[in-house]
Amino acid sequence: MSDPHYHREAEKYESPIPSREHILSFIQEKPKSKRQLFELLSLEDDQKKAFERRLRAMVRDKQLSCNKSGVYRPFSNRGLLSGTVIANPKGFGFVALDKGGKDLRLSSQQMKLAFHGDKVKVRLLNRKLDAEIVEVTETVSTLVGRLHIDHQRSYVIVDDKRIKHEIQIVKLLEGCKDNQVVVIEVLTSPTLEKNATGKVTSILGNYLDEGVEVDSAIHRHQIPSTFGEKALQESANLPTKVMPKDKKNRVDITNLELVTIDGEDSRDFDDAVYAIPSENGWKLIVAIADVSHYVKEGTELDSESLERGNSVYFPHRVVPMLPEAISNGLCSLNPKVERLCMACEMEIDSLGSLLNYKFYPAVMLSHARLTYTEVNEMLENKESPLRKKYSRIKENVDYLYGLYQTLRISRQKRGVMDFDRIESQILFDDKGKIENIVARKRNDAHKLIEECMLMANQAAAKYLQTENEDFLYRVHPKPTPEKVEITRQFLTAIDLRLDGGLEPDTSDFAKLLKKAVGREDENIIKTVVLRTMKQATYTPKNEGHFGLAFEDYAHFTSPIRRYPDLLVHRAIKRSLSNKKREQSQRMAEMGTHLSMTERRADDASRDVEQWLKCEYMRDKVGDSFSGVISGVAGFGLFVELSDIFVEGLVSVRDLKEDYFNFDDVHHQLKGQRGGKIYRLGDTIKVKVASVNLDDRKIEFIPVH
Template identity: 80%
Template sequence: MSDPHYDREAEKYESPIPSREHILSFIQEKPRSKRQLFDLLALADEQKKAFERRLRAMVRDKQLSCNKSGVYRPFSNRGLLTGTVIANPKGFGFVALDKGGKDLRLTSQQMKLVFHGDKIRVRLLNKKLDAEIVEVLETVKTLVGRLHLDGKKPYVVVDDRRIKHNIEITELIDGCLDNQVVVVEMLSSPTIDSDAKGKISSIIGNYLDEGVEVDSAIYRHQIPAVFSEKALKESAQLPTKVIPKDKKNRIDITKLELITIDGEDSRDFDDAVYAEPTKNGWKLLVAIADVSHYVKEGSELDSESHERGNSVYFPHRVVPMLPEAISNGLCSLNPKVERLSMVCEMYIDPLGELLDYKFYSAVMLSHARLTYTQVNEMLEDKKSPLRMTFSNVTDNIDFLYGLYKTLRISRQKRGVMDFDRIESQILFDNKGKIKDIVASSRNDAHRLIEECMLMANQAAAKFLQKNNEDFLYRSHPKPTAEKVELTQKFLTAIGLTLEGGIEPESRNFAKVLKQAKGRDDENIIKTVVLRTMKQATYTPVNEGHFGLAFEDYAHFTSPIRRYPDLLVHRAIKRVLNTTSREPSGKMIEFGTHLSMTERRADDASRDVEQWLKCEYMRDKVGENFHGVISGVAGFGLFVELSEVYVEGLVSIRDLKDDYFIFDDVHHQLKGQRGGKIYRLGDMIKVKVASVNLDDRKIDFIPDFG
């Protein structure tokens, strides 16, 4: 069949190729591959490259679509799905569908057309859930990366391991220098043949300068970090202290010896505690900063705090949810000043069970600002000089400790999992550079405050559920049967048993952790159990809190730094003021957003911490360290150094003493010839081989010496 548009094509090109209409006529009969079209259209070798370009142009112009096998078919909008791109650092990706369900898969070739976070429309190709991109609906607006001016054209290497594209820069701004970290405003998406294009919108700073890594993470994770003028104006109009009219209809508890207990570096204090014994057990007051009195629903401050969702904590910097005038001033329970608060007053029996509770608005005064270290010293040493310094509140401290020991009984009875793992703490010098990375462990003062907050959070959920209010639970669903089965197999292999079948209770896991205490592999067992758990989320549906073994649980105790807590406070006030409202669909949307902002904050904090650790290790290449195998995969071993709490990878190709097979059940690599085993939790000596700051990767090699 001859091309009806041959004459038109011959006028345009010296060596004409088949017209688009002619190509479509063949493909409409039946989907065809490129090679099939070569044969059907009898193309000469010199025509093939131009023909391939035409096929790509027809895909671009939505006349054709092409799957990963290279088969072309007519473009169609029927049966298309929309979703968000989730990129994997290895190059491939997924599509999280807007309608929910299983993620679809994108090949590395398809990923060349999009960025992580893009909104796209795709076509499902097969039952394996492979998809092809049909249209980019919304692309990222800005990206962060390192500027390179050493070639013919300026370009930026994106500072996100999930994005493999370089950005061609079409426009610089004054002050641009090679190797700076910059923000790029995107102008066009990438194609199969060309890089994305963008222009420099701002300069963050010079690579390796103090604070640049945090600013980069803020941009990279799209964390709102600057308050609008309107929000700042609203906060500036608030009083700087409690004024008389705000005390009306509030209970005065300023005489109670309430205290705050926080970290040494804390600046915002949103909870204060007081305890005393009763005939039937204990009375506990948890007084929380009344943020809802000042941040009104529908205000600009409210809108911006909702958008942020939570404060974001970096190793030596905080991006607050609320302006400093509120978070560190008016709503911070600073010592010796009156503050408005929402109080949860609880009565607890000698076995740590919650007997009764009530909520009320109050005026309070913190009688002492204490740190965890100070309180722990006072608990351990009855003759500590600190007891004299804080003699006005020592009775309260002792009562709180007595209550804590009671609450621990209840905790054990419920079967709460004990995940007290050793965490790392980064110490900085006065220039903002890492001085050391040390172990950071919790003491009884941390646990005391935690137990008080858990009781108040539980009471808040019970109170609002009882009154059918509109709020968000803090939900932690049961782990999946698949993960439970894998964990059971691992524990069986090391001589432990997880009881409870495919639906074990929290107490079954707690029993395993108790049996693990004192073992050499205790921390690893905790890691495996932790990885079995699902992620906690915010939802208006009460699914209980599996990890804490609570049937009802919400976040009430930190409204300065968490928006869900602010929602809970407003709901409590509606009940107290008899203006309750029925649950609405609005909370579903809120829960989704606030769960996302929490993950976003965690990812950003972890990102910066990993970068700082890599920077710290840069001058230690070639040095030997002892470590423990913290993860096992088919491609190698993750090792956490015992001395500095930094994790890196030993590639399987560097385990040269044998050929190793990955055993996912036992979390180990086993040598086929010699039987050598590298198992999760084993000690290993390694040498630092390389450090890649851009990828935030540290590579080790085994030290067989």
């Protein structure tokens, strides 16, 4: 069949190719691949490239569509795919499809039509999984950013660097000034020709004001931070102390010298501990605040707590999961006041193995509010005045320490990985600005409490599993063979070995970390091993906890600040009262949501911490520091300063002594001419070149 538009094409092109109409007539009857069209249209080799360009143009102009198998069909709005936009700070993006599967790619041009987080309908353009946005079905409603006002216009630069759009402000609030951090409501989505528009709904404060960075992060990460009136009313209706009727059917353990051990700045105490030697080894009682008694399923308070998922901890502020009347009052195990609790009583043998356990609702009384520092001093110094001050409970502290030493043996026997990495602690002055960044010290008191909580969490999972109850495990899957291989290649390059083949177990990693102790690059090795691990999640399906080497593990010990723990408490109560509930699909959905809220909290906390560190470094531009290479990429080196725990980038363009090639196997940059090597874990001296608060980035240059 000849092309009816051949002459028109011949006037335009020396070697004419089939017209668009002619191509469509072939595809109208039955979709066809590019190769089939080559044959049907009898194309010569010198015509094929031009023909391919025409097919792409017809897809662009919405005459044809092309699926991922490379089959062309007449364009139709049917078969569109729904998903969520995931933006990359470099400008391009992806669409995570609602139905799952591989993400589709969006060009920088397509990203001009949507924000990160928008719900969209897209069309697949080709087998490379490129897509185009057909419709924004649900746009992000609020954004936070810095307001710019000049004599011509007002606009906001969004705080989230994944959103590249300027938002044109069509309505300001009274009191709006240039350089304020504001929350805006998006009124219209962006197009290729026009910016999005919005109106200011609240002013968070002036840029650099105390606390503005936290408010900004709360909005940016969409963390619920205010309770609704109904939830607050439900909270206000609760008693302020334990009522006689609430003590019914509870074991009275007020005579046991239970104590809380927390940080100096803690305000909510949800766990108390008591230990005593027994015939087999030790008896340990972990008493946890009974939040489930007051926060009932189906209430507004419960609904809002689930939405939050957890408390969010910023360097000098907390967004609590529950109203403060509950978290710091009624459910906090404050000293010398009766509190309702769920007790986990455990028998532990002399090798640290869990022999037996039981759970029961109880009434308790904390006999002392101790801090980690106080307990550590009591353990290290038998003549400490604190032992006199706390004479009534010092025996419990000594027994707890004896139990801890037993549990430490069990930990080593299981082969638990020791990630006791140095972490930073930000110290603030009276104005809320950073005074210093120091190493956060973990002592034996921290580890003692940690081991007690691990045992109680394990007991809760074991108990509920045998009861076949509806709850969430805390699961930490095995690392993938691919990640293990990458880590092993790095370790080989620094003369370390990871045993265990493609599927090393926890003890293989534990042995490796033991070998790293005392090395200059110890912290880096721990970082690399951490990156090998998968993220822990909440799920009703038990897959064990790889990092802790537990077959059964759940979160039971912090119901004030984690919703999964509250679910575990409810499940234990149902089981004890023979009101068991079979596993439900809703629990799987809650597991997905609560895993997300945990990541959201971590991201927001990290975000604020990085901003504060950048602010702290602003007046140190030009100063030199020594650091350790904490990451290597093709574009440069990440360096963590040794004394103040701040990370920044040395761009490869500033390594002027040579041309450097990236070796991803050995995590290093190697000079092409001189052979100079910058390797992960190496020490390096750097100078602070610049600090960008908006992007939360610090740039270093090497000092030779």
